Amino acid sequence: MMKRKYQTTMESFIKTAANSDEGLEEYNLKWSRDDDVLWAATKNFSLKEEEKELKVAAYDLDGTIIGTKSGKAVGKHAHDWRLYAHLVPEKLVKETDRGFVICIFTNQAGIKSNYTPEGMIRVKFQQVIRKLAVPCAIFVSCTYGYSRKPSTGMWKTFLRSVSNGKSIASSSFFVGDAAGRQKDFSDSDRKFARNCNLDFYTPEEYFYGDQDNSVRDLPLKGIDFKAMLVKEPTSLLDPPNALDSLKAGEQQMIILIGYPGAGKSTFSEAHLTPLGVVRINMDTLGTKAKCFSLAQTSLAEGRSVVIDNTNPRPDSRGPFIDIAKARNIPARAFHFQASKDFAMHMSAVRRNQGGRMIPPQAYALYNNGFRKPQLEEGFLDIVSVGFVPVFKDEAHKQAFLECT
Ligand SMILES: [Mg+2]
Secondary structure, eight states, rough: HHHHHHHHHHHHHHHHHHHHHGGGGGGOEEEEETTTTEEETTTOOOTTOOSEEEEEEEOOSBBTEEOOOOOOOOOTTTTTTTTTTHHHHHHHHHHHHTTTTEEEEOOOHHHHHHHSHHHHHHHHHHHHHHHSOOOOOEEEEESSSSTTTTSSSSHHHHHHHTSTOOOOTOOOOOEOOOOOOTSSSSOOOHHHHHTTTOOOEHHHHHHHOGGOOOOSSSSSOOHHHHHHHHHHHOOOOEETTTHHHHHTTTTOOOEEEEETSSSSHHHIIIIGGGGOOOOOHHHHOOSHHHHHHHHHHHHHTTTTEEOOOOOSSSHHHHHHHHHHHHOOOEEEEEOOOOOOOHHHHEEEEEHTTTTTOOOOHHHHHHHOOOOOOOGTTOOOEEEEEEEOOSSHHEEEHHHHHHHO
16 A cells, blocks of 8 residues: 555656656757847747737846845855745746746846856756746846946847847836835846836836835936936036136146046047147056156146046145146136036946946045135136036937936
8 A cells, every 4th residue: 555655656756747847948048148248048939920019028037036045135056046926937927928028137247256157147047947937038247337237238139139120019017126215225127127118116016016115106316317418508617718718828727626437538628628738637647747747848838737637635636736836827626516426327328338437436535535626725716617418429328318
């Protein structure tokens, strides 16, 4: 009797195991790389040829589709994961029945530092997708660059590689846990949804219908860049005639003061270089000594100079003022009004356009030593420099309008 029961259990176990494997090879992921985006689709992922519009059901992964068994924020090994909720696979299958294609967008910069190696991530994601057992595509950002949410590199990969030129239906949406609530570590999922023009839901709201966790009425922090563009552009300079004396040929030293990314170099090149002003910049010259030396020789040649460094402290500005004073040449402060958030946004825009991003520590360093420029330091005047966006092309403007 016992033996028979054992045999039956064993047979049914083997049968179940065989059944559960059946068809799962359809969910095998075939990986590709697009710059710093790793992406894959299941074998059975396909778009309906006849439909012009693509209904996209998009999800974040960590904290949305899965959590960790260990309770850590990020799973440290391939098996340290569990579904966010039991109903996740069922809910995703329902979305495919409603005609949506399932896509996952996940930030995994740990791949670059090898904190979470790429091989481990692939094994883990394959397990997750088999568990979901739904046709889907998954996009993985491997760096801190343009592909990292909230920037839209992964979405661009999706549009290029998967959407096949179809337009994206307005019913498309994104679900993510980084929504900018008090308990959230960031709002990058919500900003990503906004950048991609997708409706946004938190996992609690989406999976459980929990309206208390809706962020619909919660203002998104940061700067509303779209609103900035429709506002009346503020005057660039206050006073507006601040460049008249320079234009009239007076020799001057102009000391710029502002965050990295506040627009100092752009201003110099657009407004001062055409007037023959020599630009003195630490990044290009390399050392302070070279900056002092070029300031001295240029003034001796009768030319005006602009000190295009951040110059946050009186002791960073003082030595330059002394050089001007020694020749009886007026030193002027041009203080850039761009806030820290704004300057950081501009830095991220530059990165998203393929340029260099300024490390966040540079902003803390600026803030720590910052003192507002005062006439007592020896300045002839203090000019306030506002911000008027100037875009080199449409792509630059679009990059500016993205939340970063
Ligand atoms: Mg998450």
